[in-house]
Amino acid sequence: MQTVVSGIRPTGNLHLGNYFGAIRNFVRMQESNHCYFFIADYHSLTTHPTPADLHGNIRMVLSEFLASGLDPEKATLYVQSDLPEVAELYLLLNMNAYLGELMRCTSFKEKARTQPENVNAGLLTYPSLMAADIIIHKAHFVPVGKDQEQHLEMTRTFAKRFNRMYGVEYFPEPQAYNFGDALVKIPGLDGTGKMGKSEGEGNAIFLADPPEVIRKKVMRAVTDAGPQAGQEKSQAVENLFTLLKVMSKQETVDFFEDQYLKGSIRYGDLKKQLAEDIIAYTAPIREKILAIAGDDAYLASVTRLGADRARESASRTIREVREIIGFKAF
Numbered sequence: 396m397q398t399v400v401s402g403i404r405p406t407g408n409l410h411l412g413n414y415f416g417a418i419r420n421f422v423r424m425q426e427s428n429h430c431y432f433f434i435a436d437y438h439s440l441t442t443h444p445t446p447a448d449l450h451g452n453i454r455m456v457l458s459e460f461l462a463s464g465l466d467p468e469k470a471t472l473y474v475q476s477d478l479p480e481v482a483e484l485y486l487l488l489n490m491n492a493y494l495g496e497l498m499r500c501t502s503f504k505e506k507a508r509t510q511p512e513n514v515n516a517g518l519l520t521y522p523s524l525m526a527a528d529i530i531i532h533k534a535h536f537v538p539v540g541k542d543q544e545q546h547l548e549m550t551r552t553f554a555k556r557f558n559r560m561y562g563v564e565y566f567p568e569p570q571a572y573n574f575g576d577a578l579v580k581i582p583g584l585d586g587t588g589k590m591g592k593s594e595g596e597g598n599a600i601f602l603a604d605p606p607e608v609i610r611k612k613v614m615r616a617v618t619d620a621g622p623q624a625g626q627e628k629s630q631a632v633e634n635l636f637t638l639l640k641v642m643s644k645q646e647t648v649d650f651f652e653d654q655y656l657k658g659s660i661r662y663g664d665l666k667k668q669l670a671e672d673i674i675a676y677t678a679p680i681r682e683k684i685l686a687i688a689g690d691d692a693y694l695a696s697v698t699r700l701g702a703d704r705a706r707e708s709a710s711r712t713i714r715e716v717r718e719i720i721g722f723k724a725f
């Protein structure tokens with residue numbers, strides 16, 4: 396059995412892109428691996444959320460994970476800040492994390508450029524906290540997207556550095572888990588790239604969006620002036636067809652493809668159908684999200700179980716690491 400670790404920042408609700416991307420794969424992975432999935436709430440403090448927002452966001456993301464099929468019995472599902480051991484490992488790793496390499500990190504440079512008023516030490520040491528998250532469970536695989544590859548590379552650097560420094564083979568070098576074809580890429584509604592929350596209001600459809608919001612977003616999706624003889628579909632229309640392929644029945648896709656070819660397609664009709672199919676798909680998930688988010692007793696039991704299991708693994712690592720470093724009892 397392989398050990399898999401991944402974290403998700405509680406900075407916004409999950410959308411269809413997350414669902415068909417990472418989450419469905421997490422749900423598959425939990426069947427045949429030792430999975431640790433956590434909500435990266437320590438990391439989210441770099442943006443200084445209010446206590447109420449922080450707590451609300453954690454509740455929402457956890458409810459969305461559970462509603463999407465993550466099983467707290469199969470995977471260890473926990474809140475990062477319930478695992479103080481990770482803060483200790485972060486401190487220890489920081490002693491061997493160099494200012495130069497931290498400052499060269501692309502995500503740090505990007506943040507320093509875009510938010511010069513809040514370049515805090517947490518931002519600088521984001522990679523060492525992320526490394527601590529991963530190696531505290533001695534992970535073999537980390538399912539993350541392209542944007543996290545550099546962080547994972549730094550994790551390997553820190554793990555190797557620790558091993559070399561103390562002459563041990565203690566931490567495995569975690570590898571990116573590549574989903575390959577299993578990753579369904581969901582386009583956004585703005586006619587350009589993939590679905591994402593940072594691409595602006597209305598580009599993403601969230602799992603918890605009510606039907607009227609879904610209708611409004613889909614009806615406002617970018618299209619074009621209509622099919623042009625001999626030309627390929629525009630990116631915007633291609634994106635709507637991609638969504639249709641994921642969300643609708645084959646007959647529906649065939650019908651609109653045919654209409655498109657004939658030049659008689661009405662984008663409004665396609666959007667109406669697409670909106671109803673998305674609503675039908677997400678309605679049961681949304682109901683579950685709302686029920687779970689309102690069930691404090693259930694959330695408390697899930698997080699307690701997750702914290703217990705995560706601490707079992709993490710406290711073993713910390714005990715051994717302290718020993719290796721030379722913190723020993725008299």
Ligand code: TRP
Nearest residue numbers: 400401402403404435525528529
């Ligand atoms: N940095 C990740 C992101 O922004 C979140 C994260 C924090 C993470 N710790 C992790 C991902 C450990 C994988 C493993 O998406």
